[in-house]
Amino acid sequence: MTTVGQTLPLAEAPSAGYPESHVPVTPVLSLASFGRGGERIPSVLDAGAARLVTSGRVAIALALREMGIGPGDAVLVPSYHCASMIEPVVWAGARPVFYRIRPDTSVDLIDVAAKLDADCKVLMATNYYGFPQDLVALRAFCDARGIALLEDCAHCFLGQHKGKPVGSYGDYAIASSMKFFPMYEGGVLVSARHSLAGVHLQPAGKGFEAKAAINTLEDSFAYGRLFVVRALLALPLWLKDVLWGRLKGRKESAPSLAPGSSDGGFGFDPRWLDKRSSLCSRLLLRLVSRPRMGALRRRNYLKLQAALHGLPGCRPLFATLPDGVCPWIFPLLVDRPQPLFRTLKMQGVPILRFGEYPWPGVDASVCPASADLSQRVLSFPCHQELREAELDWMISQIKDALLQRSATAP
Structure with missing residues (x-):
């Protein structure tokens, strides 16, 4: 197996001096997180046997290991991707073969078929932004050619396709629970077709457990949630910061207490391959209301869609929100995106740009649609922990910036 670390040849996102987001980019814990409400939406955990790990990338590595992928093998991966x-x-020693997607993010099976060779063992297919691919067609394609299907549900922890939970169609499926739940770390490996008895996980240590719980709380405090808890923990957290600052100064080469994925870092660290998710994250996975999550994500998505409908120079990437889809974020396809991106970021509006930094060599010559989407799609949070006033403020900032840009355009 190849070690893949922080030195991967990837472009790093420029900080550009942008201020902190005024509203939470990802879900943050609040008392409302545990409230009930809404109809039950199936989740990837309903698809089959599951293992709770620390990130989606760890789950991918475990799935490849379970499928016996190694040196000499090739894995078909989408050109529209993150590192x-x-x-x-x-890390597995396999060769990534990048296939095309269409402008609507659907898999270009004609291109996939053209790139198949004797080394190709797996097709990885991503349900972008929470919108499932044509999973029935992908399953049939893989079965007809004797290759495995790895269903990437990192964007769609909740949802269903043709009456079955997301994650049900792949030989293995992976998900990223920290994109949907108010937690610091978390990923899932699932299989509806194979036993996971060979996937043995162990605790990552007391330091990791403490860091996962503390960071979950501190992310919440940063956006004005759990005020009473914050007041009660003010002194212990201050002492923690002082102590940690001193320890960090003495042990700069000490291994991290948590995976880099939790802090948005690049790189794959195999030390986390056999580590289970923290107790804090596992409890939140059980206790946080999924019906509420599904209902509010859909409501917030539709509110963004209605508010931005018809504004100049943009359109939603997806024209409708089908039943059974629980979106990760709201993707907006924008003409001349970079000036708008800078304007909104300087105002503290949270923006996510999936696929902005593709793997070296993957450009418009490999897939024109991927190159276009990676630059033109600006995505905004629609998660269940957005307060009404936060969502309204964000919408107002986006609308004002789009209208101002239109008014000053030559």
């Missing part, structure tokens, strides 16, 4: 989807393939 964490490719790093486990390289």
